[in-house]
Amino acid sequence: MFPSEGVILNAFNAQNPLNHSQEQSKPTGVPGSTRREPFPAWSVIDDTKKKADAFAKEASREFEVASHKAQAKTGHIEPWTPKYYAACTVGGLLACGLTHTAVTPLDLIKCRRQVDSKLYKSNMEAFRVIRHAEGMRGVFTGWSPTFFGYSAQGAFKYGGYEYFKKFYSDLVGPERAQRWKTSLYLAASASAELIADVALCPFEGVKVRTQTTIPPEMRGTFSGISQVVAKEGVAGLYKGLYPLWGRQIPYTMMKFASFETIVEAIYKSLPGKKSDYGKGAQTAVAFSGGYMAGILCAVVSHPADVMVSKLNANRQAGEAFGAAMGRIYKEIGFGGLWNGLPVRIVMIGTLTGLQWMIYDSFKIFMGLPTTGGGPPAEKK
Numbered sequence: 001m002f003p004s005e006g007v008i009l010n011a012f013n014a015q016n017p018l019n020h021s022q023e024q025s026k027p028t029g030v031p032g033s034t035r036r037e038p039f040p041a042w043s044v045i046d047d048t049k050k051k052a053d054a055f056a057k058e059a060s061r062e063f064e065v066a067s068h069k070a071q072a073k074t075g076h077i078e079p080w081t082p083k084y085y086a087a088c089t090v091g092g093l094l095a096c097g098l099t100h101t102a103v104t105p106l107d108l109i110k111c112r113r114q115v116d117s118k119l120y121k122s123n124m125e126a127f128r129v130i131r132h133a134e135g136m137r138g139v140f141t142g143w144s145p146t147f148f149g150y151s152a153q154g155a156f157k158y159g160g161y162e163y164f165k166k167f168y169s170d171l172v173g174p175e176r177a178q179r180w181k182t183s184l185y186l187a188a189s190a191s192a193e194l195i196a197d198v199a200l201c202p203f204e205g206v207k208v209r210t211q212t213t214i215p216p217e218m219r220g221t222f223s224g225i226s227q228v229v230a231k232e233g234v235a236g237l238y239k240g241l242y243p244l245w246g247r248q249i250p251y252t253m254m255k256f257a258s259f260e261t262i263v264e265a266i267y268k269s270l271p272g273k274k275s276d277y278g279k280g281a282q283t284a285v286a287f288s289g290g291y292m293a294g295i296l297c298a299v300v301s302h303p304a305d306v307m308v309s310k311l312n313a314n315r316q317a318g319e320a321f322g323a324a325m326g327r328i329y330k331e332i333g334f335g336g337l338w339n340g341l342p343v344r345i346v347m348i349g350t351l352t353g354l355q356w357m358i359y360d361s362f363k364i365f366m367g368l369p370t371t372g373g374g375p376p377a378e379k380k
Contacts, residue, residue: 063365071367080166084368089159091362095355096154101147102354105139106347108211110340114309115212117332117339142211144221149203153196158359160192161256182257189256193249201244202228202237208312232317240312242321247304251297255352258296263289263372274373282370287357289372294352298345303337305344 077083100107109126112119120126130138165188169177177184206224210216218224228236266285267274274282307328315324332339360370 067365067367070365074366077366077368079368085159085163087363087366087368088162089155091359091366092154092156092158093151094154094362095158095359097147097151098358099351099354100150101143103347103351104141104143104146106343107146108139108141110343110347111142111208111211111309113340113343114306115313117336123343141216142207145203145207145210145224148221149200149207152203153200154355156196156199157189157192157252160195161188164188164191182261185257185260186253189252190249193252194245196252197241197244197248200248201241204244204308205237205240205312208240208309212309212313239315239321240308243304243308243311243325247301247308250304251301254297254300255293258293259289259352259356260372262292267373274370279364282373283357283361283364285373286360286370287353289353290356291349291353293356294349295345297352298341298348302341302344306332306337306339 074083074087077087105127106123108130109120109123113123113126120129127139130141134141165184168184168187172180172184202225203221205228206218206221209228210218210224218227225237232239263285266289270277277285307325310328310332311324314328319327329337356371363370
């Protein structure tokens, strides 16, 4: 009544896309024996992986081509020269400007919850409410002053760090520089951030006022700066400078010193030297070290970050800095200084990891060694 198994196999065998491979899998030399392999399912994952690998190879090739062109135009860059510091400055500008702008939605939620902890019950609720009331444009409120401010800050921070690291190392001599390297990282990063925050402060003030007023008090970055100057004078742009220093200097000291230490520890735990690893591995180490450093940065600098948001949003005209700090602390208490910490840990960890990855990728692009982890690779 039913067809035999051999008839069924012969009928459908021609439609088997793996027929050729199955023919090859049949054992030879055994008359009458037939070996049938299970019919494998076509793997979407394998196909996607092949496409991703092909895309990665093409992207890597394009990166190399662009890198060679850029290096041909700039010429060889010697470490610790003006050209070297200029390259590090551009790398810092890209690293900070792009990453801070990308996480504007998280920063918006953080700032609003710091100023009014009762405004939203959770971060997800905050996103839904903002998205529903203000649209996707509202989710990115404050992106423009963020981009300009943190691009300027990143340029001075990274370029300044490289300069001051060399300056202090020469000041104490090579032996002491090696012995006191962590202290040098701390001193160099603090010096760089002191200057970088002067560039950041006007934009940070506009950003906070834009993000913490509903609807936003200011619509544009430079028109916002003009509004502040017209009402409060140039000093109004810098009324958050001291708490900004209080937030950013410890943050940056932790960011650079812990990154250098963590990266060095990672390479020590791996077999071989830093120079044994390729560009991809080195940028992966940079991201990992940056992410771990970012978590430490977020915790250390968070109380000052809350105070910056509060001062820019709630400091009264003519109110002294100390009096404003005291009044705000009485209103929010010690617990209030930690409002928004979980979201800031996620934001700063990701941010710092990406910043170091972008910065070191740019250094590779310009033919420079990546940051930390031992001496640069010897040229062959």
